[in-house]
Amino acid sequence: MASDRGHGITHCDDPRAAQLSGLLTRRRQTLGLTVEQAARATGLAEHRYTALERGAGHGIDLGGLKRVAGGLGLTGQPRETFLLLAADPDVTPYDLVERRRPSIEELAHIDLMEPNPALITDHAWNVLAANASVARLFGDPGRAADGDRNLVLWLLTDGAGRRFADVDEVRADAVARVRAALAQIPADATLQALAGRIAADPLGAGLWRSRSPRLPAEASARRLRHPLYGEASVLVTTSRLPGGLQLIVHHAAHLIQSPAPR
Incomplete structure (x- = not known):
């Protein structure tokens, strides 16, 4: 099936190419563009864009396809659909996430979560932002070296043992989460580096061997020890944010706002 330059040429026997x-x-x-204008907008030679619009995306790497999506203003689900259709078959949705820093609105949101300790991490639990309650209760992540601002690695320290009465379960769950994430995106260099550091830690290595990968729970109850207000059960929730970020909140307001023991 052929067409003029203003329309795509699809391969009737290839549903993926047709889509x-x-x-x-x-x-x-x-957008009201000709093929020539679309080629310029995407940074491709006209013949390469024409081939792509015919459904032949092979030969353009994922970075190039992302630039095409940006040139055509594709966002959200249409962008993801385009990338999955045009990329090599082994590309997964996890490869398509645009990694980013927390937005101003997200930073304001965790401040509004006070007095609940709240923090934002990337997909490998590297802490990108935290409110003041995190610093008061767990320590200030900003004081750690860049490569050590990791929630999972902190949970393997003595400091975590002082803050969680059920630290063994907390640690086991955290390591299981890393294993589950790595099973989903095994080629991710950041997760690979985290797994290597866990394996190099005697405590982490034992947990890695003993716990099977599992899907992380969105919420779990933890026994938190507060230096002023004592020990209590708190709900810890994890929410997924755009760009592979995670919002982790320790709902401890009921503990912190209670009268301190004399």
């Missing part, structure tokens, strides 16, 4: 061609053709026409 890719249809998506790009509709997007280009929505």
Whole structure:
């Protein structure tokens, strides 16, 4: 099936190519662009863009495809669909996440969570932001070296043992989360580095061998020891944010706002 330069040429016997061609053709026409203009917008030679719009995305690496998506203003689900259709078959949705820093709104949100300790990590539990309650209760992540601002690695320290009465379960769950994440995206260099550091730690190595990968729970009860207010059960929740970020909140307001024991 052929068409003029203003329309895609699809491969009728290849549903994936047909979907890719249809998506790009509709997007280009929505923008009111010719093939030549779309090629310039995406940074591709015209013949390469024409081939891509026909459904032949092979030969363009993931970085190049992301630039095409940016040039055509594809965001959200249409962007992910385009990348999955155009990329090599072994590319997974986890490869498509645009890693980023927390936004101003997200930073303000964790401040509003006070007095609940709240922090934002990347997909490998590197702490990117934390409110003042985290610093008061667990220690200030900003004082640690860049490579050591990791929640899972901190849980393997004596400091975590002083703060969690059930630290053995907390540690085992954290290591299991890393194993589960690495099983989903085994080529991720950041997770690989974290796994290597866990394996190099005697405590972490034992947990790595003993715990099978599992999907992380969104919420769990933990026994938290507060230096002023004593020990109590708190709910710890993990929420997924765009860009592979995680919001982790220790809901301890009921403990912190209670009268301190004399």
